[in-house]
Amino acid sequence: MKTRNNNSALVSFEELKCFIRNILVQAGLPGDDADKVATLMARADLQGSDGHGVIRLPQYVKRIRAGGINTKPDIKVVRERAAMAVVDGDNAMGHLAVSYAAELAIEKARQTGVAWVGTRRSNHAGPASLYAGMPIKHGMIGVYFAVGNANHLPPWGGAEMLLSTNPIAIGVPAGKEAPIVLDMATTVAAYGKVKAKAKRGEMMPEGWMIDRQGRPLLDPNRADEGFLLPIGGHKGYGLALMVGILAGRLHGAAMGRDVVDFNKDHTTPTNTGQAILAIDLAAFGDPALFAAEIDSLIQDIRNSEKLPGTERIWLPGEQSHARRLEYQRSGIPISGGVVRELSILADELKVEPLRGVEDTR
Structure with a gap:
């Protein structure tokens, strides 16, 4: 998938849904269940809830592979x-x-x-x-x-x-x-938004999190050092x-x-x-x-x-x-950090990667 300096790419709803479904099937979910989950995950990204959509796919697959999810x-x-x-x-x-x-x-x-x-x-x-x-x-x-x-x-x-x-x-x-x-x-913010900020390489605004001394915590990669407000x-x-x-x-x-x-x-x-x-x-x-x-x-x-x-x-x-x-x-924008992670996952599971188009916005 091609990306520009903004490190994001655009994919259609159907392509995203198909990609998620293929990954979940390869991870062990039956086809009908994978289709239902993929549809809901892609709908999350379609409405801009990017902290709860395809960004979660690698984490779900880890749990499935580790036995933390019952596939049947x-x-x-x-x-x-x-x-x-x-x-x-x-x-x-x-x-x-x-x-x-x-x-x-x-x-x-x-x-x-x-x-x-x-x-x-x-x-x-x-x-x-x-x-x-x-x-x-x-x-x-x-x-x-x-x-x-x-x-x-x-x-x-x-x-x-x-x-x-x-x-x-x-x-x-x-x-x-x-x-x-x-x-x-x-x-103030869902934790998924913190994860999305980290994937995009962005800082959090003041008021989302504080550290254990009560000071503002702005780096999403240091989220474990504090808590949400x-x-x-x-x-x-x-x-x-x-x-x-x-x-x-x-x-x-x-x-x-x-x-x-x-x-x-x-x-x-x-x-x-x-x-x-x-x-x-x-x-x-x-x-x-x-x-x-x-x-x-x-x-x-x-x-x-x-x-x-x-x-x-x-x-x-x-x-x-x-x-x-x-x-x-x-098309649905997918950040560069998520694109890279999904490409690695697709390669591991021998699934066709997301193609998308260049995000020129």
């Missing part, structure tokens, strides 16, 4: 009532376990109006917005919680990292407008704690000292927990009227009075939607 899992429901279920992922790729949970939540919500499905014995599954967005296609609101796959956050005022980035995502259908999709870590100070710490309880402890998944750092440990099952809540709009009223009202709200916010120097007021998820449209036209 028996994903199943282990607890169930009309409007809830707990899914045992059997240490599968997280994308498979969470997709299973989301599909089940949608199916149940059609009958009960609201349904909660949680996972245990799952794994890292990519950006939260992928799963909060799944119910939208079925006329539902989606709410997603997850326990992060490594602890990067101490309790407020503490120095021992007992919590993770523990993300929240909420997807709300609209009509003519793009859906509103909030996807946020309970830390919570959003809103003690309020973000409280959110991380509660999300961990809802997504982890509630389903018998890991939290606190039980969380396995999958960045360093490739063999120990992570027992990751996630939860998806599906809310069927039809249970609350006319979905078309709701969508029209959301459109009106979006337009009111977008067209409201702006502060000096502000060009546009964005809605949550709007920039990801814009990137998705742009990348569908021009």
